[in-house]
Amino acid sequence: MGGPAVDTSSSGMQDYHKFIDPSKKWYKNSRLVKLNLWIFLLLITSMANGYDGSMMNGLQLLEQWESAFDYPDGSKLGLLGAIQNIGSLGSLPFAPYMCDGLGRKWTIFIGAVIVVGGAVLQAAAQNVEMFIGARFLLGFGLGFCTAGAPMLVSEIAYPTQRAPLSSVYNALWPGGAFVASWITFGTFHIKNSWSWRIPSALQGAPSLLQIFLILLCPESPRWLVSKGRETEALKCLAYYHADGNEQDPLVLFEFEEIKTTLAHEALQKQTGWLQLFRTPGNRRRMRILVAIAFFSQWSGNGLVSYYLNKVFDTIGITDPVEQLLINAFLNMWSLILAVLGGMYCDKFGRRPIFLTSTAGMLIFFTLQTVCSSQYALHGNKAAGHAVVAMIFLYSAAYAIAWSPLITSYTLEILPFNLRAKGFTVFAFSVSASLVFNQYINPLALKAIGWKYYIVYCVWIAFELVFVYFFLIETKNRTLEETSLLFDGVHAVADVSNQAAHAIEHEPSTPNEKHSGSVHEVNVLEKA
Template sequence: MGGGPAIAGVAHDGFLQYVDPNRKWYSNRRLLILNAWIFLLLITSSTNGYDGSLMNSFESLPLWQSYFGKPQGGKLGLLNAIQNIGALAAYPFAPYLSDGLGRRLTVWIGAVIMLAGVAVQGAATHLNMFYAARFVIGFGLTFATNAAPLLVTEIAYPTHRPQLTALYNSLWYSGNIVASWTCFGTEFIKNNWSWRIPSILQGLPSVFQFFLILLGPESPRWLVSKGKETQALRTLAHYHSDGDETDALVLYEFNEIKAGIELDRTVTSNVGWSALWSTPGNRRRMTIIIAMAFFSQWSGNGLVSYYLNQVFKTIGITNTTIQLLITAILAIWNLFWAGLASFLVERVGRRILFLTSGLGMLLFFTLQTICSAQYALHQNSAAAHAVIAFIFLFYASYDLAFTPLIVSYTIEILPYTLRAKGFNIFNFSISVSIIFNQYVNPIALGKLGWKYYIVYCCWLAFECVFLFFFIVETKGLSLEETAALFDGDDATRAIGNATHEIRHDDLHDEKASGSYTPPNELKA
């Protein structure tokens, strides 16, 4: 299962032969507009990241602690887990909205629900009200996070798709940064606005989506699946070729989308939930997807994401200002490495990034464990400082793959008809793993201290072995070509031949009308 097989019947350069190398996003008005719409979708991840840092910061704010009665143990675990419990409640519905109502409308519905939750959270007067608000935020976030990355990957210009889809999850840290630095600043407000202001600001991305998202483009793949082929072709042409519906790249994309969706329907007569496990290719997809979801939360990062203040206590850092400052700096560090990795996915490849990430995490988490033990056993202050350094290096390794790639890789290996449901399983698995972490980590840290880290060292070693045998390289392939990798030679040959035949017929008609521009002239 090494670097992945070549695609039978599909040219490995695929769509690249039709891309105009002189068409740059920064010098083309329509590509600039398209990427602006995509940015509006990318900030969905910022909302999610904001929430992750918000609770970490609140646990370090004395006024929040005193206002809600200094929640500990089960109450603290539920405060962190309730958002994911809300997310779990929405999972049965999210893919049906994404596939039935469309990607745009599903994002908008999620934004509306999240704004309601944020309003309640900012106005909370007791702990149960705060619980309810976080449940509602999680419920709405599921709809938005199910549809937004699908729409990003389905409307992006072909050569921009891998980087932009990888950037989606990387922007989790942009929300993390805003929450961390907001809480660092509001710590000096000596009333309840020190936590109400950060609570209210969580809704800012949803405000922009509420007013703007329905004005943006819908997924051409969704439009084709609903029989709206004229609208799909017009959307592709408008953004990918300045409105030219006879452009060679647009015709390639359009006919490949049609062929891919038709093949999915033929191969998968039942596209219900059982189809996710009905074939060897789909079972392999789901094994990878579920494993990556759990790896993304069970690699030791969950300790830092939700219980960093307790990690600080194990190494003697108890000052609130210092805790908040380290959290805020770590968020910037993470965004840098995740953003860098997002732009390397097509240069370096997914497989190398995953393997480098896994080995780096194993190395630095092991060193973090050793230094934590040194401080706990010998009160060595140098070891405590080393723990902080190794946390930063661990996260640099984590961010090479498990921030940018887990969403983009999941989406690109799924065929269109299973994409929303498969991605929903991925998000569901993440929520289950997070809920487990949020209940187990504080209890285990309290009872075992640094010894609990050894469990994650062993698990990280297993992750490296899994990644080596299961991750398939997908560099340089379109969505349809990538999804076909898992379905065997017959399926990949079928999509290649179907696409070629349809494209050949369409281009023959163009040549007869004199409107066809050969690919070599596009490259000139």
């Protein structure tokens, strides 16, 4: 069982920091700037994903869209909202095999091609069935993109930037929502079907950019080593992390750590779906990642993300322009706070941010429920306006942790050989929870109105208890070192110490005698 406090100090745990000159700034290094530009190309995958929820919010406020699809409501509206995530679920059986077999880049490329095709069909839809089919295709393609992109971010980023950048990945979800909200606001006054066709077509813009550029992006050094392409892996690490110097201590440390870890995982036979549940450490990982996946969507945020107009209707805000403006500013507010939460995750730590966020969500969602009840029961207009304030405060609390950290934290706690499969379970859990939410929320709001909020108040309280007792702190560790938190020093070799020892006592190039992992196996057997 996890506990409220976990000791994060261990000898050798932060050895990589001694190879980094803190006086050197990344923005003065042209190759790190280039690397971060490639990472930005990966980050926009999350924007493409976030675009959808806000676009659907906006389209529901457009008379042209409503009339084109016969004023969808109830289960039909739920299906229109959920179908993209149903499409994502359809891609999950294939995504881990593509990521591990073809590589991260090719998985993203294939997904981007499918997304662009889906966006074209969505914009050209002539009836609701065609629109639903296009949205399924969009979700299917995004499933591949969102499987490969965050893993590649975490595996190519400079060590001191890995956690903030992989956290910013999911933080850009409200970035996509922000763009979509303003696009739908801008097309609101177009008095024909282009008012909804333009936002529908632009959903494919980030993926179109990826189609042209993603294959030029560096591939994961960990994936390259796993395929026996160690020379390419070393060159990639050296080019981006050390100005091309293959003998740089940091590069050699990273390279040895990757090889040692992969050799250990091979010895432990840590492959296959059953391995996700076979050991106590992996069961702890799965308990955490499945929980945070469901919590990220079952915290009342789905009401704001997909059915904000229905929430506004319950408090008397019915003017479409006013609803669109509130939606646009809410997404901008969430984007800023999500990025800040991601950027400071190493400074404050994951547990404190998650705890602060979840406690804030509980407080503000409870107050939102109280204010909504006062409006519904007594027609108190001040209470209706207070609901809007509580939505902004709740969204701020949600954004600082549950927007940026869920993806990066999941990738941190998974070992390489299980990363694709474990992340697929995480993505499946997110999509499944979204499908449930998007289908149930409009029905529940229509049936019982504000009383539905009470369910989320109770659930968020449960989330707070879970986060306190089970989430483990992982800040300032490499991906390889984090394994020790779950598997213990007796179950896993201390790869950081071995890597440091290797670069101090032996040359390390892919062509030398231990390139076939003989050296690593001997060390691990002694350990």
